[in-house]
Amino acid sequence: MSDEVTRFLVEEMGFSVLAMEASASAGPAVDAYVRQGVGDAAGVLAGLGFWTWRTREVLGMIEWMRAYNRGRLEDQKVRFVGVDPQKCGGSLAVLGSFLRQVAPDREAGLLAPLRVLAEAHPGAHPDPRRRLVRDAEELLGFLRGHGPDAADALRHARILVRAADLVTGTRQHTNPERTVFAARDRYMAEAVGELLTDPSTKIALWAHNGHITKGRYGGAVPAMGQHLHARFGDAYYALGLLFGSGSFRVRRMWPGPWSRPGAGALGTHRIGPAHPGTVEARLATANPGDHVVDLRGAATAPTAVREWLGGRHHTRSFGAVVPRWTYRFHLSPVSPAEEYDGLAYVAVSTASRPLPAS
Template structure:
């Protein structure tokens, strides 16, 4: 892979690396991030993978990779996100378990979910009687319960206040997860929801950094989260860690990726039954895009990395480019035109590019 040595050389003093992706359904992104995580672990001493996945269900994955408890596929499915229920992510968990086998506990690599969504494991820990109104957070989607904000936040505060004693540390953590989940589920949709969710994910990364005891933490999330933009997760991490946070954006040339499809217009929002996960095809990016610039750069047909910190003096890093971005949902018919403006040297510390995207492989 071109640029790996340059990427590694840029990590001196870095404690947190954001590994982005411009789609949640590209196999090449997942395999590339697997390779990069291996590099971070074996060459730079990183010891935690913090993922845009259920914080509540994260301990089950952590127990598998650290101690071999349970089953990898069951733990992965328990995260509740179809985006990560893939062969590629399963391979990463199995590699992590293999790496940990036989190592001293203090040297093992751990896993943390950082997203307050999908808090079923925390609800189950307390049971329906103690969880009460918070039971709805097992499956509640972000921003769907604004009318219940006062009720759910009060219930979360009471639950956390009712946990006492050293033996309640785990209960206290799960109560905190439910408080964050309540805040996200009841936030007003739009900019406020984005700010609330990313703020809580940043706090979860902080907890992972503290638990790592000085070892590095890799953060796996969408480009829109890891990039240093507005109130995004990456912007919070830059505020808190300065240059010790390194944001890597991942982009692709053409191909296909998996995502749920919505209808355009007012009838398109995700209200009732989720739309099916489909393979979405897309041709080469337009000539003025960041993807086109990366495609024209010299390098192999394999993935390549570009460190922007060592290129800060180059004028092109300060220009604005449209770039493609697709989340877990895309709007059918028009998703190919879905772009956002990016100033690469301002929003990222490095870029990764894969020429062809193929769909991630579901379990």
């Protein structure tokens, strides 16, 4: 569904960027492939660092972008951008190459403390003193004195500052806005905003519904979409993706504090129709086939419809990870008209198809 919507936005609506909840460090390699044909599609896709994207479906999207760009003028080509500061090994490689050219004597001292950021998960090294953040900021300050030739290096250094903040932050706090989850969504929103310095830019943004929503997710974390809606108003259109029955790929985690990011068995799981009363069940009752509902037209809908769209309901919430055994009953509260501008419903979902390991 995301693929079809994006192709429509590019071909019919003049959209020029596909931004994804994926490594900001590795994004330039994908962009070089789709715009200039550098490298190969499967290789640059693997570099994004998220198993959720390493699928035949996303590979097809990347290859379509390359085919669309072939033969077009540079300013007519569609770009690819990653907006997540996680998985920043690519930035470390770029900065290492730059420092070896301009200050080889400083490379080891500036980068050695930061190499832990390459694969570390948010909250992996909680540190109230924020030593990694200070190390990243020292590198950023050093690069600022190297003029316009350091522009690309500066961009990667800023990614490291954000990554260091996530890695040293806390996953739990009495104020949800001070957790690494809130910081991650804020940084992703900032990355999207940086792309919009040119007012003609139009972005198709791929992320989990929890990040796309104009409200909060996980109970109280301000979502990326909330930041974007506050900054850009109705120019931001939040499209939630829901499904009825079918299958999906996911990691199943053991419950309790012994679970850790990246662990858990990865497999395909099947599920029947949504529970009565959920948003998915109501959509299926109204229209059992695939469809899209534009919620911005709710103001002119019948009273009963407006009241339902503005009320609190539940929707299934499957991400990259679900709890074992109980995931079938995993529901999240949502107010459809307040949190989304539109809902796309797929009656029968099929699991993504993983690419073979290289």
